[in-house]
Amino acid sequence: xxxxxxxxxxxxxxxxxxxxxxxxxxxxxxxxxxxxxxxxxxxxxxxxxxxxxxxxxxxxxxxxxxxxxxxxxxxxxxxxxxxxxxxxxxxxxxxxxxxxxxxxxxxxxxxxxxxxxxxxxxxxxxxxxxxxxxxxxxxxxxxxxxxxxxxxxxxxxxxxxxxxxxxxxxxxxxxxxxxxx
Numbered sequence: 001x002x003x004x005x006x007x008x009x010x011x012x013x014x015x016x017x018x019x020x021x022x023x024x025x026x027x028x029x030x031x032x033x034x035x036x037x038x039x040x041x042x043x044x045x046x047x048x049x050x051x052x053x054x055x056x057x058x059x060x061x062x063x064x065x066x067x068x069x070x071x072x073x074x075x076x077x078x079x080x081x082x083x084x085x086x087x088x089x090x091x092x093x094x095x096x097x098x099x100x101x102x103x104x105x106x107x108x109x110x111x112x113x114x115x116x117x118x119x120x121x122x123x124x125x126x127x128x129x130x131x132x133x134x135x136x137x138x139x140x141x142x143x144x145x146x147x148x149x150x151x152x153x154x155x156x157x158x159x160x161x162x163x164x165x166x167x168x169x170x171x172x173x174x175x176x177x178x179x180x181x
Contacts, residue, residue, distance in 0.1 A: 014058070018054065018057055019062055019066045019069075022051065022053055022054050023070050025050050026050050026051070027074065027078075029046050030043055030047055030070070030084065031078050033079065034078060034079030040083040040086075041086065041156070043083055043087075044083050044086040044090075044091040045091050047091065047092065048092050048095045049095060051063045051066060052164075052171060054066055055095070056176060060096055060099075064093070064096055070087070070092065071087060071088040075088075082133060085129065089121050089128075097117075098114075098161075098164060101113055101117075114161065118154070118157045122153055
């Protein structure tokens with residue numbers, strides 16, 4: 001086998017191995033929602049952040065493939081289907097989509113696009129949670145509770161958005177430099 005073929009095979013092996021490790025970490029994170037149900041929002045967020053490692057090391061296409069695999073496997077192996085829904089509908093792909101959304105140069109328009117995407121996720125998640133998963137609703141409180149929950153969710157999203165920026169920089173400037181020594 002020529003040295004070029006060996007290098008190519010090694011690069012593919014590295015990508016597959018790293019994708020498998022990140023997928024396993026994502027699944028373990030999602031599985032934690034069955035052990036600690038209070039993590040049903042945080043676990044999908046953390047699992048999505050783990051995909052940033054793949055974006056940095058092997059590219060967005062491999063991260064997207066891993067996202068699909070984790071989404072499908074989460075539906076089968078995790079207990080909390082609502083957390084799986086959150087990962088599949090938003091937190092799994094948003095860290096992959098975010099660099100393209102950051103290309104919008106006018107910052108208010110960039111934030112508006114992100115908030116519209118997040119609001120769309122909230123509506124779809126709410127409808128699927130009720131009509132597919134069959135979880136109870138707050139019909140008697142819906143008049144005032146849903147707007148309050150929406151504001152809270154937007155605040156959590158804005159914190160998540162800021163955290164993604166910081167975590168991405170931290171990975172590139174600290175963790176990756178130490179690993180590449």
